[in-house]
Amino acid sequence: MTKNKIRDAEETKSIILKAAETLFAEKGFAGTTLRQISQASGASGPLIIFHFKDKQGVYDAVKASIMKRYLDADSKTHPADDSFDSLIRHVLSSMFSFYRDNPTIMRLANWGRLEGDYEPWPGEAEWHHTYREQIRLAQERGEIRSDLTPLNISIFICGTAHIWWENHEHFMKHVLEEKNRNRTADDFYFEQCLSFILQGLSIPVTEKKGKSHAKRTAKNKAKPR
Amino acid sequence: MTKNKIRDAEETKSIILKAAETLFAEKGFAGTTLRQISQASGASGPLIIFHFKDKQGVYDAVKASIMKRYLDADSKTHPADDSFDSLIRHVLSSMFSFYRDNPTIMRLANWGRLEGDYEPWPGEAEWHHTYREQIRLAQERGEIRSDLTPLNISIFICGTAHIWWENHEHFMKHVLEEKNRNRTADDFYFEQCLSFILQGLSIPVTEKKGKSHAKRTAKNKAKPR
């Protein structure tokens, strides 16, 4: 910022929020200082307080602005739910691209959980709910196993996607061999993930092999949880 | 603490560490103050500095003590690796009990990742390595699919376990129906998890059904990553 005095409150606030989002994502609430936000945004400390009341106010505003962005983006997704196969592919791929494009989200959510910010991110619960409902319908149609609860299935799916992006940096730096540390690593993991999930949810063909893992079949309905 | 002066360095240090572990797990490094550790442990601030040099020293000591505890517990596990079935059951169940018994670990690990503490927790890398090796062997024996890489398989397994415990509180409070909010919820998830994973990794019986998820078979060896 040059010699200030832009006198456009909305613009100022948005600049502050952008800087604050980056910083909060990077260092969390306790680890971020108003000074840093001030320096990164070019607005003086008192001005930030003026617009957002206090540090907590800045944080809340950041969360709100993220949710807005998220919901805006999500509203144009959720396409045809024909087969479970295409549903799962869609869900997984939209999670992947969301995580890829919004690296701050994951960190902010993690910070939030750790810092005891349990206020629900609005919209998230509903999203999960409709998602589970679609799983249930696929079970009713006999497309996938019915002995696993929709909730657990959704947890499995989220878990495999989540852990990849949560540890993305770590995987890229320390786990993958050098030649595989490129953009296609994500795609490769995605494909393997999809293949694993689809098989894990498919209806077992026969009860052959004495192994325990073919024991449950679709006729053993799980009690709803 | 009464009127101090216990003059037992080891005892004092261990008391301080215990208090510090709780606090760091709860609030992270930046969010925890020496004063709080002092108050919670009964040792004066300067005494903590005396024993651990500085705040960072306390943090490092906490991590070291946790790793010691972890390795001690883990050394008496790792039993017969006969079948993959029993291996996976063992790995998953030891992860579950570890997370259940050490709720601070998960939080500390998450804090560490967020706060940029990328120093490896000693022993962890080796553990993952031997684990992946066992997966690879099971693939060679033809017990499980070979088109998924051992690394990805281990990520899937960790992911499904991880996400459960990472969100355990949230699941218990807001997601599960009330009647299911008890200790057996963990066991139920565990069983479903196991069943899902084993089927997802099993070798497909036939190529029937036109669906895409039966396309890959064991003969399509994945290139090692």
Added chain:
DNA sequence: GTCTATATCCAGATAGAC
């Protein structure tokens, strides 16, 4: 709306008595 100057508080760390 935005700044400078500053009050106030509390953090981590030290000095030195016991």
Added chain:
DNA sequence: GTCTATCTGGATATAGAC
């Protein structure tokens, strides 16, 4: 080995000029 007293820095937040 442990304390009390204290230094120093940096944090949030306020006062008040422009």
